[in-house]
Amino acid sequence: MSDPATSEMRFRDPARAKALGARLAELVAAAGRPISVMHVCGSHEQAIARYGLRAAFPRGLDVTMGPGCPVCVTDLPEIDEAVALARAGVRVATYGDMLKVPGTAMSLADAQAEGARIDVVYSVAQAVELARATRDPIVFFASGFETTAVATAAVLVSDPPPNFTVLSAHKYIPPVMEIVAEMPGAKVEGFLAAGHAATITGSAIFDAFAAQHRRPVVVAGFEPLDVLAGLVALVELVVAGEARAVNCYPRCVTAEGNKVAQALLWRVFQPIGGRWRGIAHVPSGNLRLRDEFAHVDARRRFDIDVASLWQMAPPALVEHCVCGDIMAGIAAPRDCSLFGRACTPDTPVGACMVSSEGTCRIWHQYGGVPDLVQLGARPDAARAP
Template sequence: MKYLDEFSDPELARRLFDDIHATVTRPWALMEVCGGQTHSIIRHGIDQLLPEGIELIHGPGCPVCVTPLDTIDKALEIASRPDVIFCSFGDMLRVPGSGRDLFKVKSEGGDVRVVYSPLDALRIAQQNPDRQVVFFGIGFETTAPPNAMTVYQAKKLGIANFSLLVSHVRVPPAIDAIMNSPDCRVQAFLAAGHVCTVMGLGEYPELAERHRVPIVVTGFEPLDILEGIRRAVRQLEAGEHTVENAYPRAVQAEGSPAAQAMLADVFEVTDRAWRGIGMIPASGWRLSPAYRQYDAEYRFSVTGMHTEESTECRSGEVLQGLIKPHECEAFGTTCTPRNPLGATMVSSEGACAAYYLYRRLATPDAAGTAGTREGVTSLG
């Protein structure tokens, strides 16, 4: 296949569904790690078209959603300062902190700017030498290399008024933490293809072997996801637990050595708190000592901030796969995209946003086919 629309071909999807139906003999629970995969699954009704008993559990694969509340509050504190130009991708501006968000800071006079690359923020720093310019660096292994490169360039060019507020997290330790949870029901993982384009497959075989779970690396289009599910189900039915690459057009086993070298130079692995989940050992990055002068937390002395999560928002349970978004009492009532209680409702990759956007408020019917509720879409 050469064109993107071919990865949504209903006839090819039907064949994959038929294969999955013919293979399954018992219930299985699979977790898709990436929020982009979650949106594709819900948008196309993939979970409702699977055999009865096959459950897709939505994992903590949205970097906006897992950015902890105290980090958001640090961003708000820094962005409120008159000498600061605070730069961020647009999806962070609506994420609620303890009492406001970056849009609110902007409306109060803060210089908050949406950029499309961390290098845009570096250019702003060059153009405004009398101002401090901060870029909000969040994300999984996919966005970490360009952020690392930007800090590397800042040091190389001697741009002293640029800094990075870091909230980078790593997928393999999160998978390990999920499997170690006493409430875990996950029996197989659909791993995020874009993460593996950077980091390769090297960290996954040990996880698959130790936890005895299949891990299938998949893409984000409907046929990508269905092929990942098909392979995972075949392994489960056969009692196998290996790592498979179902996204070879983008993922190589070794990943990107150049990106990995940049990460190793600029960042160091650290424990990291995940919003709604808690501290996961060795699950994040921070700037290494050689680049510590570009760390916004230290530059603006906000390292000691601590906050409490809302008791009304159950996004932590959603991120852990313990509940579906519509099972939260606040979903669609006191929590909406216009007035979100948590990041999972406002992020473009959040599970709550996917359920709200595609009006997935009903469960599948007994035949396992997509419902007819307005707003539900399905393949074929």
């Protein structure tokens, strides 16, 4: 175990994965009924998709994608603010994920096509370097959950240059789980919680949640074995009727979390309610800069004119969007009046169409969820002898 590659690769061991898959199938078969669980993490969906795990899940186990993508749930007015700033000639730096997310009238990529200056950065620290290298104001359009917000906070407490400000679209996950758990008719029997967000918050915050909503929570990581083992643990809890939180990602998550990061996070940000695109108003779901940081808050430093954008925009369709129900496992894309008509990958209305792994996007691209297990060719036929 001399290098990280070797150690991480052990979590990509197909033999162990096969065994965990068999265990999962056995548990679901023994339950004798369909079981529906939800993950609330885009990275879980990425891992499931990337490794083709969905095709390996047993029939009878429904793993729904919850509101776990901070980019997808960034609300239209938040994108509009960044677009309005960029169109007003302010240089906007942001993570690559945000570039193509459409606002009411356009995305940042569209604004860039019109001549706005957008810098894609890998780290908020890079945005600060940009600010140091110029006199122009640099607005960092900050997206991401608490994990990412911590990095933004770290920058803001270490004396960024005066031309650097932050437009926060940061989100906080725990409150939205409450919303989804209590959606009327929700079939979700347990949650797979996001491992890296829990690295910050700790797994203990899910104890009260599990008890209150009478559903088990399992914190899981992102390698194939992490996801499969997390699901085995979660289904075991569901079948046993045990509504408690279990940490299946101890190498990165502790019960109390990262205290330094939490202190930074809450020193800089405060939770406030806000709309999550296509889902609901989430009380305490958004992270806004505290008054103490007003001087680096782009919302308070600039007069952001989003109204002009709204005049160019088509009428709002958001109220017809059923993404919330789709994520809650109540509805399918075909139940949505916008799906494939007003809402397409190029003109997404709700979160499920924004993300490349979103349920609606996948249905739109592939005409439903194809059954890859039943395909004609044997997988080993493709292998070179």
